[in-house]
Amino acid sequence: MRKLILPAIVAIGLGSAAPAMAYDTGDQISMQVALDVATDIGVMTVSHTEFLGDEWQIEGRDRAGRWMEVDVDARTGEVRNVDRGW
Secondary structure, eight states: OHHHHHHHHHHHHHHHOOOOOOOOOTTOOOHHHHHHHHHHTTOOEEEEEEEOSSEEEEEEEOTTSOEEEEEEETTTOOEEEEEEOO
């Protein structure tokens, strides 16, 4: 009887587990596209990338080594804002 208890518990646990659902990005741009946009306006070295639902925030350094942050619209790929550390 003890040999059947553990397999039964495992079967019940697996049967009640919900399947993992993939995150649907819909018509949003990928992180790579956002990085390409940031690179096009001067980010040479990326130090941090964050997705905030409606925009990508990309932090890095320009050619001169100065810090900069670029906010890219997640749907259109347009640059929303550029902050530079002078």
